[in-house]
Amino acid sequence: MRFGYGVSDFSKIINKGYFYQDRTDRIPMLEQAESQLFIRPRRFGKSLLLSTLEHYYDVAKKDEFKQLFGHLAIGKNPTSLRNSYFILKLDFSCVDPTGSVDQIRQSLFNHINVCIEGFCTYYKFKDFELPAIQINSNDALYSLQSLAKAVKATLHPLYLLIDEYDNFANIVMMEVYRVKQKYEKDGDRYFSLVHDQGALRTFFKTVKALTTSTMFDRVFITGVSPVVMSDITSGYNVAKNIYFEPEFNELCGFTQHEVENVVTQIVESCDFKDKKSKINEAVDLMKDYYNGYRFSHTTNDYVYNPTLCLFFWEQFQKSCQYPREMLDDNLAVDESKLEYIAMIPKGREILLSLMEKDCTVVIPAISKRFGLGEMMSDLSKDNSFLVSFLYYFGVLTIFKDTDDLQSILKVPNLVMKGLYVDRICKMFLPIPDDRDNGKEAARQVWSKGDIAPLCRFVEEKYFKVFANRDYRWANELTVKTAFLTLLYNDIIYIMDSEPAIDRRYADLTMIIRPDKRYGKVFDVLIEFKFVALKDVNIRGEDAKALREYELYKMPQIVEQIQDGERQIAKYGKELEDKYGNLRLQKFVVVSLGFERVCFKKVVDK
Secondary structure, rough: OOOOOOOOOOHHHOOOOOOOOHHHHHHHOOOOEEEEEEEOOOOOOOOOOHHHHHHHHHHHHHHHHHHHHHHHHHHHHOOOOOOOOOEEEHHOHHHHHHHOHHHHHHHHHHHHHHHHHHHHHHHHOOOOOOOOOOOOOHHHHHHHHHHHHHHOOOOOOEEEEEHHHHHHHHHHHHHHHHHHHOOOHHHHHHHHHHOOOOOOHHHHHHHHHHHHHHOOEEEEEEEEEOOHHHHHHOOOOEEEEEEOOOHOOOOEEOOOHHHHHHHHHHHHHHHOOOHHHHHHHHHHHHHHHHEEEOOOOOOOOEEEEEHHHHHHHHHHHHHHOOOOOOOOOHHHOHHHHHHHHHHHHHHHHHHHHHHHHEEEEEOOOOOOOOOOHHHOOOOOOOOHHHHHHHHHOOOEEEEEOOOOOOOOOOOHHHHHHHHHHHHHHHOOOOOOOHHHHHHHHHHHHHHHOOHHHHHHHHHHHHHHOOOOOOHHHOOOHHHHHHHHHHOOOOOOEOOOOOOOOOOOOOEEEEOOEEEHHOOOOOEEEEEEEEHHHOOOOOOOOHHHOOHHHHHHHHHHHHHHHHHHHHHHHHHHHHHHHHOOOOOOEEEEEEOOOOEEEEEEEOOHH
8 A cells, every 4th residue: 555645636646546535425515515615624634625626627637537536436426517617726825924914915916826827827738728817916816807707708617726725814813912912013914914905805805706706616615714714704705614514524534444444454464463453453542643533513423634644554554563653743733723822811721621621621612703803802701712713723623512512622632632731831831941850750750660750840840830820720630730741751652541441530541552562661550639728727838848757647648648549459450451461650649739749659469
């Protein structure tokens, strides 16, 4: 098998025999609306989808139809519209988001003009006669209207494809809050692009006019968020939003069955002794790290991130070994979305509470249309806009409904959880040396079975930050989050996945990845307990002054340690039964407010 990792050109994938999961049976469904908006997170196959539509509908590729589509679902039952359009394709990820509003506007116009020039050259080469198209370097909207008018005079209609419609605007948007804090005069760049006579709004007003006047017969737009489209408001309100419809849930993702099929083929080509066991192991690993995305409330099926799957499969097939790091660097930049949320009021609390509440959050409903102003100013109500923003960027996904039919969203998988953990660590430990020291203290836990240095670090560094939190919301989950941000290591461990044990979620499990069990490291299980200062009738200053032996003699601390020992003995046995042959180091960690940490290493008798 050949995996076209990073390849989004449909013809290249088909002609060079790269792996392609057929989704062309959805094309008839896509034809049901003439103007459509399709939202998916970054690196989720949107560009390949657009390339597929481009090759299917392009009148100049009619002779290639059998070669490209003959073996696919749509090739066996094509629609009447195949190969009947002139195609104009724009990719707004090519627009430079830096500089002034005028410079961004010119970059946008330059891209549109270059695409129109390419359109003219391509169809002339393909022997299609078109009336003259006027290119205006200073006004690409004039160029666009000239192209539409020219095509209108031919026998074939025009299909406009726009990829990453919100790419450059999102980059500008995420600078707004930071810039407004530092340079108030430059903070309106985003609003100048999407409001009033802004370049992006004016562009979509032009597209809307050309669509409603039948100059553009069909339009298909992809992006990662509806925020920009909402801010354009009436600039383009004719597109049908298809991103929540269940029939398109897996349009740009892989199903469980498809993942199992590919893994099976790779394992069969490798020299593994127990191939069935290896198939199960690899599928379970991929499920923990890459699965969990659900884009419709009315389906029960979760899909895998396609880019991450191709990354994994390519590495696995090449060496018959799993990738050392499960996170593809191309997705690591998604952390910038979390950084942006952390800058917005209440954003830090949302990120922290997600880690505390088992990576889930409840909102009334996912917002379908909301602008930047609503996201930043309406937070006093329910946080729905911020949480919805995280959903559209793929760092949260639909989980299920509550009994009263609110929406529960969750962090989809371990890859995304790693991004959260890293962002929270940087939020609370902004100095790199502090983070390095914390990580070194964490390394002592899994390499030497010594948790004392980590407990001292959390007490001395993290608790200075946590001391500012409202003690009404303090509990063992807050303390667990502090330890998790330092202990998280998805190169060696499956961290806090959903082990099939009957437990609460106050404990933290670190199970060595099956391909890393050769290393001289330990599996780790930690049970966290919390004693509030009010429960022992003590002030923070007095807690800090306690000597260590006094701390460990407090009845409340002793009681919590003993309770933790009982729980951890039960959890440890269940983990051993599930995985077998663990090198399990077990600890009970008890926090006295946000002042002191004590611990006990639990040794089997």
